[in-house]
Amino acid sequence: MERQNKEEDKKIDIKETQVWKAVFGDLLFGEFKPLSPFNSLMRGIAKIMQLHPYNMSVGGRRIITYTFCLGGLSVFFFSLLACTGAFLMIYYNPDVNSAYANIEDMRYIVPFGVLIRNMHRWTAHLMVMFVALHMLRVFLTAAYKPPRELNWIVGVILLVMTLLASFTGYLLPWDQLAYWGVTIGTSMGENAPLLGAKGPFAILAPGKDVNSILVGGTSVGQPTLLRFYLLHAIAIPLGIAGLMGFHFWRIRRAGGVSGPL
Amino acid sequence: MAELKEKSKEKGEVIVRMSEKEWEYVKNINVKGDYKEGFETLTPKEQDYTVKHLRDSVGIEFLAGLIFTFIIMVWSLFMDAPLKELANPADTPIDERAPWYFIGLQEMLIFFDPWLAGVIIPSILLVGLILVPFIDPNKETGIGRYTFRDRPVAVSVFGFGFAMWYTLIIIGQFFRGPARMFYWPWEDKTVLKEMPVSEMVNFHIAGGFAFFILYIGACMVLPQVIFKNFYKTLGVVRYYIFMSLFAIMLLIPIKIFLRYVFDVKYILSLQIFNTTLNF
Ligand code: HEM
Numbered sequence: 096m097e098r099q100n101k102e103e104d105k106k107i108d109i110k111e112t113q114v115w116k117a118v119f120g121d122l123l124f125g126e127f128k129p130l131s132p133f134n135s136l137m138r139g140i141a142k143i144m145q146l147h148p149y150n151m152s153v154g155g156r157r158i159i160t161y162t163f164c165l166g167g168l169s170v171f172f173f174s175l176l177a178c179t180g181a182f183l184m185i186y187y188n189p190d191v192n193s194a195y196a197n198i199e200d201m202r203y204i205v206p207f208g209v210l211i212r213n214m215h216r217w218t219a220h221l222m223v224m225f226v227a228l229h230m231l232r233v234f235l236t237a238a239y240k241p242p243r244e245l246n247w248i249v250g251v252i253l254l255v256m257t258l259l260a261s262f263t264g265y266l267l268p269w270d271q272l273a274y275w276g277v278t279i280g281t282s283m284g285e286n287a288p289l290l291g292a293k294g295p296f297a298i299l300a301p302g303k304d305v306n307s308i309l310v311g312g313t314s315v316g317q318p319t320l321l322r323f324y325l326l327h328a329i330a331i332p333l334g335i336a337g338l339m340g341f342h343f344w345r346i347r348r349a350g351g352v353s354g355p356l
Numbered sequence: 357m358a359e360l361k362e363k364s365k366e367k368g369e370v371i372v373r374m375s376e377k378e379w380e381y382v383k384n385i386n387v388k389g390d391y392k393e394g395f396e397t398l399t400p401k402e403q404d405y406t407v408k409h410l411r412d413s414v415g416i417e418f419l420a421g422l423i424f425t426f427i428i429m430v431w432s433l434f435m436d437a438p439l440k441e442l443a444n445p446a447d448t449p450i451d452e453r454a455p456w457y458f459i460g461l462q463e464m465l466i467f468f469d470p471w472l473a474g475v476i477i478p479s480i481l482l483v484g485l486i487l488v489p490f491i492d493p494n495k496e497t498g499i500g501r502y503t504f505r506d507r508p509v510a511v512s513v514f515g516f517g518f519a520m521w522y523t524l525i526i527i528g529q530f531f532r533g534p535a536r537m538f539y540w541p542w543e544d545k546t547v548l549k550e551m552p553v554s555e556m557v558n559f560h561i562a563g564g565f566a567f568f569i570l571y572i573g574a575c576m577v578l579p580q581v582i583f584k585n586f587y588k589t590l591g592v593v594r595y596y597i598f599m600s601l602f603a604i605m606l607l608i609p610i611k612i613f614l615r616y617v618f619d620v621k622y623i624l625s626l627q628i629f630n631t632t633l634n635f
Contacts, residue, residue, distance in 0.1 A: 164420065171421050175428070195442045202439065213432030221428070223457050234488070234514050237498040237507065244489035251485050258457055265455050274443035275452045279462060283474025294471045295631045314445065353500040 162236075163352055165229035169257075170339065172222035177332060179215040187267065189324035191317045194269040219261050226257050238353040246345040249338055256335050263327035266320060274315060277323070281310050450534040450548060459528035460521050466536055467611045469634045477604070481517075484601040488514075491598050493589050509586070517605055556621035564624030564635070571610075575603035 186205055187197045201208035230250060233239060239247035266277040284306035286294045292301040299305075302313045311318025346352060454462045464473035497506045504511050533539035537549045559567060576599055580587045587595055614620040622634040 167417060168420070168424065171417075171424060175425065191443075198439060202436075209436065210429070210432050213435065213437045214428050216437035217431050217435070218428055220456075231518060235502050235511065236500055237510075238500065239489040240492065240495050240499055241489075247489050248486050251482065255482070261457060262455060268439055269443045271440040271443055271447070271449055272438060274445065275449055276454050279452060279454045280458055283461065283470060286470035287475045288471050291471070291475070294475070295633055316445075 162228075162232040165225050165232055169222055169225045169229055172218050172225060173335065173339070175218050176215060176222065179211050179218065180328065180332075182211050183215055184328060189267070189320050191269060191320055194267065194320065198268045198270075219264060223257060223261055226254055230254060236353060240353075242349050243345070243353065246342060246349070249342050249345065253335060253338050253342065256331055256338070260327060260331040260335065263323040263331065266315070266323045267327065269320065277319070278315050281306055281315065281319075284309060451532075451545070453528075453532075456525060456529050460524035462536075463524040463528040463532075464608065467608075467615055472635070477608070480601065480604055484605075487597065487601075491590075491594055491601075493591065493594060513602065520605075520609065556615075556619045558622045558625050559620065561625070564622075567623055568635070571607075572603060575599050575606075 183201070186201055186208065188194065198212070201212050203209075233247065233250065262277070262280060266273045285291045285301075285304065287305055288294045289296050289298055290305040291297060292299055292304040292306065297304070301307075307313065309319075309322065310316075311322050453459060461474055461478060464477065467473070468477065492510055494507060494510075497503075530541065531538055533543070533545035534548045539545050539549070543549075558564070576596065579599065580595070590598060611620075611623070614623065624635040626633040626635075
């Protein structure tokens with residue numbers, strides 16, 4: 096008891112300051128109060144989604160250090176992207192004649208448009224980086240070993256989908272950067288062996304190869320813009336959200352994030 | 357302590373051995389058990405050493421979300437997302453580049469033909485990534501903690517791949533100017549550099565075959581002979597899958613080296629029917 100008191104004398108505990116208590120005190124860090132609607136809500140949501148175990152062993156809790164939050168932060172960036180993206184969708188029309196003007200409107204006319212667009216873009220960069228770092232942490236802590244092999248594979252698919260989501264979004268402003276960036280990217284499909292029109296042993300004609308499924312023709316144009324828009328705004332986000340749900344469910348089934356044995 | 361143990365068994369309590377860090381954590385947190393000071397404490401059997409993870413983590417996560425929202429907002433206030441002129445299919449920019457996360461692939465385009473750089477190599481690396489949990493013969497070591505000493509091969513190989521990937525991205529993003537020429541940071545990227553005068557050469561076809569046979573042979577046989585233990589723990593199938601993937605990964609820096617030092621364009625150029633396959 097004595098040692099404890101001495102420690103407390105020396106440093107100010109930030110959780111004991113009035114500001115902290117006022118902002119976070121009972122709401123977030125205090126005991127659950129049965130009647131607090133916020134707490135019941137959070138608890139309810141979390142319980143239904145089974146994202147966190149209600150209780151956790153001290154040892155298990157201890158290993159959750161900063162690098163174990165990289166996956167969680169990826170989830171956070173994904174939700175931020177969904178919110179800002181929904182806002183951008185209101186003002187954006189996937190048409191080569193208006194797309195660029197829509198983005199310019201976003202910058203100069205729409206209230207807070209430039210802020211939301213910037214946030215969407217920078218968060219996308221962050222998400223790509225954090226997903227890669229999350230993979231690094233999973234590897235370095237050997238978290239892919241049994242029983243988590245399937246989650247590793249789901250993770251690799253998530254990584255690819257994250258990259259594709261960023262890549263399809265890259266075309267939407269329809270500026271020089273977008274057009275030529277995507278032209279380079281899609282030209283790789285053209286060069287696939289057998290299935291690409293320009294690849295070795297090509298068996299398919301230009302405009303009928305794998306690349307044209309993505310591009311909708313022989314070069315990037317209106318069909319490409321529409322396809323990329325649908326992929327970017329609907330298909331890929333739904334896919335990522337679904338796989339994320341599976342990812343988290345598997346973590347719980349494996350008994351939480353991996354702890355030292 | 358032994359005496360204490362006996363006592364606690366009778367009362368249906370367990371003894372939890374904790375490190376100092378854990379004790380610091382438990383001490384400050386509302387746990388159901390009666391924790392006593394010290395690294396060995398007595399707790400009731402059921403709730404024993406659990407903490408209210410849900411309650412604590414939701415608060416922390418909320419805070420982390422707030423902080424990151426703030427960072428991103430400030431960043432977005434001061435830095436605009438890029439927007440260039442309207443797309444013009446007739447006007448190819450001299451510095452045509454993919455988005456940064458794919459610039460590693462674009463970087464490889466300099467050294468390999470597009471079907472290799474853009475399709476085959478990335479697909480193989482992806483398959484390799486998916487196979488990681490099955491290639492690793494050691495199913496137990498190091499779970500949940502950072503360790504190099506206990507799994508040196510796994511960590512070095514993966515670290516090498518990860519580092520190579522990001523090196524390619526950094527070079528592609530910051531050291532390439534017009535026409536994908538190499539530019540030091542202090543060189544002006546708006547002026548097109550002169551193309552180097554030296555002609556690139558191919559290996560003679562016999563040399564190319566010899567190179568690949570020797571290279572693949574060396575990759576497959578040498579570790580088997582030198583690191584007998586390594587071969588034994590992996591087993592035959594895993595060993596060959598791992599070494600093939602490793603050989604392909606290593607080929608990337610080897611080709612870059614050959615290109616820059618010996619001006620080698622292709623190691624092996626094969627003519628099969630009407631198709632040329634360049635490696
Ligand atoms: C959109 C991308 C992704 C999201 C949102 C995501 C999210 C998460 C979250 C929240 C966790 C809990 C632990 C932590 O945060 O570290 C986790 C764990 C895990 N992730 Fe991911 N992840 C993604 C991509 C990946 C990738 C690319 C891989 C690997 C190739 C991967 C493999 C795993 C594995 C194996 C676990 C279990 C780790 C353990 O039990 O310690 N995930 N993921």
